[in-house]
Amino acid sequence: MVTILVLLVFLGSIGLLYGSKKAILPTKYNYQSWLARNPFRTKMLGCLLCVLSLIGAIMYLGLGSGFFFWLVSFMTSLSLLVLFNPIKLVSHNQLLLLFLICLCIEIL
Numbered sequence: 001m002v003t004i005l006v007l008l009v010f011l012g013s014i015g016l017l018y019g020s021k022k023a024i025l026p027t028k029y030n031y032q033s034w035l036a037r038n039p040f041r042t043k044m045l046g047c048l049l050c051v052l053s054l055i056g057a058i059m060y061l062g063l064g065s066g067f068f069f070w071l072v073s074f075m076t077s078l079s080l081l082v083l084f085n086p087i088k089l090v091s092h093n094q095l096l097l098l099f100l101i102c103l104c105i106e107i108l
Contacts, residue, residue: 002060006077
């Protein structure tokens, strides 16, 4: 559950980053070009994912610890995106593999 919440926060952060006018956005994949062409929808999708992850964190962890967990994971994901997105150090496949490994460890 925690891995899914972190994934939702991360995807919401990506949506908010791609909705920005100042960000230099890659358009290598089809979804990246769609996100770059529709900034309003991208921002709304990013906000929706962040709110869903916040509600899920509060329901799973409680009010205080859920909000604190969401805040820390949101700040961390935004910091990592701002740091690693311009230099393209981490690929999408590596991130997907990392989340799948974390999900398997959490389930087991």
